[in-house]
Amino acid sequence: xxxxxxxxxxxELAKLRYQKRTYLGLGAAAIVPILFVVAIxxxxxxxxxxxxxxxxxxxxxxxxxxxxxxxxxxxxxxxLITALVAGDIFASEDHNGTLKTILTRSLERQQIxxxxxxAALSYAIAAILLDITVAVIAGSIQSGFHSLESLSGTxxxxxxxxxxxxxxxxxxxxxxxxxxxxxxxxxxxxxNSAAAVVGTLMISLLFQLIGILPxxxxxxxxxxxxxxxxxQGFLRTPIDWSPIxxxxxxxxxxxxxxxxxxxxxxxxxxxxxx
Amino acid sequence: xxTFPVTEAPPVEVRGLEKLYGELRAVDGVDLxxxxxxxxxxxxxNGAGKTTSLRMMLGLIRPSAGEVRLFGRxxxxxxxxxxxxxxxxxxxxxxxxxxxxxxxxLLAAFDGHGAPGRIDAxxxxxxxxxxxxxxxxxxxxGMKQRLGIAAALLRDPHLLILDEPATGLDPAGMRDMxxxxxxxxxxxxxxxxxxxxxxxxxxxxNRVAIVRSGRIVYEGEIxxxxxxxxxxxxxxxxxxxxxxxxxxxxxxLNAVRSDNGHISFxxxxxxxxxxxxxxxxxxxxxxxxxxxxxxxEHLFFTLTEDAEPxxxxxxxxxxxxxxxxxxQA
Numbered sequence: 001x002x003x004x005x006x007x008x009x010x011x012e013l014a015k016l017r018y019q020k021r022t023y024l025g026l027g028a029a030a031i032v033p034i035l036f037v038v039a040i041x042x043x044x045x046x047x048x049x050x051x052x053x054x055x056x057x058x059x060x061x062x063x064x065x066x067x068x069x070x071x072x073x074x075x076x077x078x079x080l081i082t083a084l085v086a087g088d089i090f091a092s093e094d095h096n097g098t099l100k101t102i103l104t105r106s107l108e109r110q111q112i113x114x115x116x117x118x119a120a121l122s123y124a125i126a127a128i129l130l131d132i133t134v135a136v137i138a139g140s141i142q143s144g145f146h147s148l149e150s151l152s153g154t155x156x157x158x159x160x161x162x163x164x165x166x167x168x169x170x171x172x173x174x175x176x177x178x179x180x181x182x183x184x185x186x187x188x189x190x191x192n193s194a195a196a197v198v199g200t201l202m203i204s205l206l207f208q209l210i211g212i213l214p215x216x217x218x219x220x221x222x223x224x225x226x227x228x229x230x231x232q233g234f235l236r237t238p239i240d241w242s243p244i245x246x247x248x249x250x251x252x253x254x255x256x257x258x259x260x261x262x263x264x265x266x267x268x269x270x271x272x273x274x
Numbered sequence: 275x276x277t278f279p280v281t282e283a284p285p286v287e288v289r290g291l292e293k294l295y296g297e298l299r300a301v302d303g304v305d306l307x308x309x310x311x312x313x314x315x316x317x318x319x320n321g322a323g324k325t326t327s328l329r330m331m332l333g334l335i336r337p338s339a340g341e342v343r344l345f346g347r348x349x350x351x352x353x354x355x356x357x358x359x360x361x362x363x364x365x366x367x368x369x370x371x372x373x374x375x376x377x378x379x380l381l382a383a384f385d386g387h388g389a390p391g392r393i394d395a396x397x398x399x400x401x402x403x404x405x406x407x408x409x410x411x412x413x414x415x416g417m418k419q420r421l422g423i424a425a426a427l428l429r430d431p432h433l434l435i436l437d438e439p440a441t442g443l444d445p446a447g448m449r450d451m452x453x454x455x456x457x458x459x460x461x462x463x464x465x466x467x468x469x470x471x472x473x474x475x476x477x478x479x480n481r482v483a484i485v486r487s488g489r490i491v492y493e494g495e496i497x498x499x500x501x502x503x504x505x506x507x508x509x510x511x512x513x514x515x516x517x518x519x520x521x522x523x524x525x526x527l528n529a530v531r532s533d534n535g536h537i538s539f540x541x542x543x544x545x546x547x548x549x550x551x552x553x554x555x556x557x558x559x560x561x562x563x564x565x566x567x568x569x570x571e572h573l574f575f576t577l578t579e580d581a582e583p584x585x586x587x588x589x590x591x592x593x594x595x596x597x598x599x600x601x602q603a
Contacts, residue, residue: 097367
């Protein structure tokens with residue numbers, strides 16, 4: 001069988017299974033919802049726990065937990081988990097000196113790039129899917145699998161709410177994919193895993209910082225950080241598609257150039273080290 | 275490889291190859307040709323541009339100028355040009371968290387064309403089968419070098435490019451590596467070998483290119499290189515002072531010098547008979563007169579350390595290190 005993108009993709013996933021950072025990210029994705037639910041549990045029984053903004057909302061239905069996790073996770077948790085692999089996927093080849101090893105086999109550079117990019121994105125999707133699923137299960141155990149009140153004030157049945165949670169997650173993946181693109185770019189440019197991971201996180205935080213600066217409110221709809229909230233369109237009745245559509249093109253506006261730049265850097269670079 | 279097309283084109287053909295890093299000219303107009311069946315030594319001091327050249331040959335670095343052809347194909351244009359070609363530059367590198375076998379499985383998957391079926395044979399060839407299940411992170415340098423050869427063999431290559439394959443190996447490892455390369459060459463594989471170990475190159479290679487400051491200062495057969503250096507003699511007499519004067523006056527003798535109780539000179543054999551006669555006439559009786567064959571090491575140092583290297587492949591006149599400057603081209 002001739003090797004191709006699929007070959008690279010499968011082996012990148014296989015390599016991820018042997019790396020600690022993989023489990024660090026997935027472990028965080030799994031444990032954060034559990035800790036969150038534990039916190040709800042104790043706050044719920046604390047008479048002085050009224051300062052917890054989402055306490056009441058979260059205790060009505062476990063399906064609110066994944067939504068709140070998505071809300072807070074956008075600040076740094078999900079960008080960091082995404083950057084852990086995306087920022088490392090090219091840089092680790094430089095670190096191990098293995099780029100020359102794989103580039104002298106029978107695969108074109110573009111095939112290797114595509115396989116790696118897909119693997120990085122798959123990891124981010126897997127981590128968020130794991131996080132949301134754990135949040136649904138843990139939240140349902142804590143607060144029950146009940147109907148959910150939408151942002152428009154209507155009541156959504158539990159099965160429908162579950163559907164909306166995963167649909168929201170799908171929308172959430174758009175800015176995550178953009179963060180992954182930044183990670184890939186920094187990984188290809190810096191050739192340094194730590195620099196790429198931290199840099200990706202810093203870019204994500206920079207967008208949030210711009211969003212809170214006075215006088216820059218006009219930029220708000222076009223910031224990457226804003227797109228992390230686009231999923232809330234699904235929680236309105238009827239569904240508000242405008243933030244979702246805007247998220248699609250705003251994320252593409254940032255992500256596609258970053259991905260193309262990463263591709264060109266990887267394609268044209270001299271492999272002089274290792 | 276199994277699908278490797280039969281071609282008359284030389285395994286390696288490099289013309290006017292240059293690589294610039296800003297102001298630094300790392301490779302400066304390299305021309306060389308490796309023919310089918312050659313075991314070709316690529317020699318030069320550190321920083322001479324050998325590894326950069328090899329990386330360009332493997333398509334890892336884009337040349338600033340010039341071209342490389344592997345079996346007539348351009349490795350900078352497509353990785354298909356590497357079909358039938360394998361090897362490594364500098365130390366072979368692997369994923370330290372994977373086992374040796376798992377690394378080979380990955381590389382075989384990246385090769386396709388039946389490479390996965392060659393893993394066991396490759397491990398056997400380099401005698402790594404017993405340690406194939408260990409993580410590469412725990413391998414010694416020598417084991418990694420051998421795994422590098424195994425990774426190359428997965429591609430069933432017709433051309434093997436090896437950059438310093440014996441560097442860092444202990445004497446036994448060097449011997450094993452030398453025997454392995456010889457065995458592969460005997461099987462008909464063309465080998466392009468960069469090495470600092472000149473005795474090893476002299477033993478293994480039939481042709482060499484010597485590079486200095488990014489430029490080829492000699493390319494051709496080792497035998498030709500030695501011939502072009504001429505024959506050098508060492509002489510000891512009962513009166514070396516008088517003998518030195520006789521040698522300097524004798525027509526046909528070059529590079530005459532006195533050195534640690536000996537006189538050395540370069541000359542053709544027919545001239546030496548006349549010298550013997552002249553020495554006897556002068557009363558400097560011969561105690562010892564022996565021809566010395568130039569070693570590749572001596573020739574290498576002469577070509578790479580002299581102020582102005584010769585750049586005349588095939589016709590270069592190479593001075594023996596003990597010879598005087600007039601022998602230099």
